[in-house]
Amino acid sequence: MTRSLGDRWLEAAYRGAGWLGLLRPLEGLYRAALRRRAAAYASGRxxxxxxxxxxxxxxxxxxxxxGKSPLVTWLARYLAARGWRPGILSRGYGGRSRHYPLLLEPATPVTESGDEPRMLADQTGRPVVVDPERPRGARRLIEAGCDILISDDGLQHLALGRDLALIVVDGRRGFGNGRCLPAGPLREPLSRLAAVDAVVVNGEASFSVPAGSHRMSLAPVGWRPLACGPRRPLRPPPFVGSVHAVAGIGRPARFFETLEELGLEVLPHPFADHHRYRAADLAFGDDRPVVMTAKDAVKCRGLVPGEAWVLEVEAQPDPGFIAWLEDRLATL
Structure with a gap:
């Protein structure tokens, strides 16, 4: 599939392409806007x-x-197992509802909620609320009986106070060229790392990690039929031969690499993050099985003409992070 201009720019930002230096004046404007915004919240304006x-x-x-969403799922399950009543708050990127806050129900269409909130609700069974205004969405979760909230992708949403802030970093790509938008892939300067409670590195790090960072990995745990049915064991796979691998996530290559590590022969089909699938996107003209991520699956039910499977993965934080989290939860 032809890569979009945004995909090519992001690849250049992570590898540090020299031409991005031309965009540094715009980066300066972006950083100045970030400082003004942060100062407005800090001062009470x-x-x-x-x-x-x-x-x-x-x-x-x-x-x-x-790997942020798998960590959100892990946190929700972990907190629920320890007696908390967690709720998840999301912006709902890619979805559009006629009313907010939107408390997801089993029948809430993914076109209203967005793919990640639908996936998080399905995986955790916990209340999930979508709202562009995070404080309003938080109130709705409290009304639903939640006694602790997880704000997914909420680091830059400063209107909502927080007790713990976690940053997840891709161990393979790290921080790219270390520049902010549009001269690099950073939403905020690297100095932001010192102002959060914990940095969690997903996978083996190819860069110098900040002191005190924790590690996590994403582990495949089983196969689930796209249509319906129970989870099947990871090995042996419930299909044979080569597969069409579909991924519309932030880094599709990670999914394809995972499948290859499982010994599969992969025909990769990368799509843009949050891609809205049509049946034509998934009609590959043969009877090979189609495999995809859980995030893609919530948008693809009923679109694949033949055999289709979802690879389920789970976050596995290191013991040090779990011990740190236990200590912090005891103080909340």
């Missing part, structure tokens, strides 16, 4: 709502996928 229950923000400072 813009209101920050401090929620009457704990709030954990999970975000990143880079464009592209980092």
């Amino acid at each position: 813009r209101a920050v709502w401090h929620v009457p229950v704990p709030v954990i923000v999970v975000g990143n400072i880079t464009l592209g996928g980092t």
